[in-house]
Amino acid sequence: MSETVEVSRRTFMTGAAAVALSASAGAQTVSAEANRESAGLGQTAGSRFDRHGSPSRKAERAWAEAEYTHYQQRMGDGPTQQAGAGGNTSGGSGSGSPTSPSFDRVLDAVKDVGCDPSGGRSIHEDIDGSAMQDGTLIVFPPGKYLLSGQFQASVDGTFGMVGAGYEQASSPPKPGKNAAMIVAAGGSRTRINFRASTGLFANFVMDQRSSKSSTGIVIGSSGFVQGRDIRFVGVQDNTGEGVSDSLAISPCALQAEEGATARAERVVGQYVGLPGDKNSGGAPMFWVGSGNSGTAQIGHCVSQGAADNGVYGGRTSGNVQIKGGQWVNNEVSQLRFSGTGSWADGVTLVIDKDRYKGPTSGGGFNEVFSTNGVKIERGDNGYAKAGGAVLRNADIRVGSVGSKGIGAPVLVRGSGGALKIENCRIVNNLDQPSVSAEGPGDGYSGHTSPPPHNITIAHSVFSGAQTGTIVQVSGRENSLVTKTCFTVPGSSPESVSGMKIGSGVGFGEQCTAGGLKAPQKVGSSGNLSSLPAPSYNGTAGVGAGRRRRKQGVLKKIIGGVFGGFLLILFLLLGAIVLIVVGVLAGFGALAALLGGD
Incomplete structure (x- = not known):
């Protein structure tokens, strides 16, 4: 292993997360007018509503400490986490960017290992035990690498597989000639089971566009992966x-051993599943189940239109920690977790069927299963996790729903323990409780x-269209709301059921009490603009081909305008403006809602 480098806790924390840990310094309680603005009332372009925040110091510290702890545990063998300036050797920008393990041996997947970058031969046939050794990093140049069935990439030590x-x-990365793409074979249920004590799987496009295909990765960790x-x-x-729920291939599953950390960072998927398919093999975007007894961390990820929960983390004995990210129109729930040690911080959640643009075969979004924003529950597996989940700095927005409706923007099931909601904004345009x-x-x-x-x-804002109960709590002693503004028209103390109303709570459109403690922290700092237009398989559902044809027509019109600008400017300018406005209104609605670029 590489030479031991002495890095103190203070040095690491200062380098890797100093700015992130101090980002919330100076946060102050907002005024009544700021409360109105943050609740979505009287918004104008470029207002606070459109500016997303960043996770709290506590969330950033949890990320930095996971790396630091593992680094310290490995000091005897030499550091596996390099801590250069800013603690970041991966080139990512900003404090708190992830570090990368150091490797003794770097192999080119094509030149050294013999993988086929044209997709003609499965990587199973070339990557064997001689390549998967402790201290080895396999780098995949841009190309298409075929994956069929289950591929085991398990090393007892330090190991990595990365795109160049x-x-x-x-x-x-985006699909194309400059990306390392792992392509699922047609008619195949594929998965990469990646396990190590110190590991990195990074910078890939996972392509499941072949007919009758699916793919996923399992991030397994006995240390920090x-x-x-x-x-x-x-x-x-x-x-x-014929495909049971137990055989579902989640795009990303996290399995950390007790005391270990498995982390997903900047993992994104858009319309990767068929709506209504949950009970016949449709999978959550992120799965944290019984295979996880340590800590699963999910940072700055995006899941839109999954066939099951965005994050399904309610059935693990370990911890689920979600930092930032966007969770939009996923079936069943956007986020699902429970128990002390589990939390979501700085997330953006959106449920709005009118803005669903994914495949429709299988029944359509929210037409077979009801949905939720956050669901706190421990499921039916009997894990006895002490209550104490936290939802902090969340931006939750509910617009329209389908025939199956919604449980609640925040739903705590009877199996769920305590929940702390702090510095959150919940905009609920349905006439039903926002918290149940x-x-x-x-x-x-x-x-x-x-x-x-x-x-x-505490320190939260509720707005929307409720005419009755806004918060409904049953049989939970010592429940308390403080320093919170309910800007719902006509709201009053009777709008809160089953909770004691403490100090600093205001009601009505003009409420002056309570509100966000740190509005700049609310919601995710990312947006969906980095995602390419969704690409569908031939059997994925109706509507996709029609949208592509419309986009193609628009491109041709615009191309014609530029090609013959002087001849047809005055004839087609008005029509083009109408077409562009109409198309952008449809395709840009979600980006506008999320505060995109």
């Missing part, structure tokens, strides 16, 4: 009759988590 250019990457800068394209279209908490033991599972069970809300 991973050192400079600060976002997932990262999967980062990974983009999923195409729809899993080999689910359905069942009594302990109620709900479909019948389980009750260990105490505490109370719900607390």
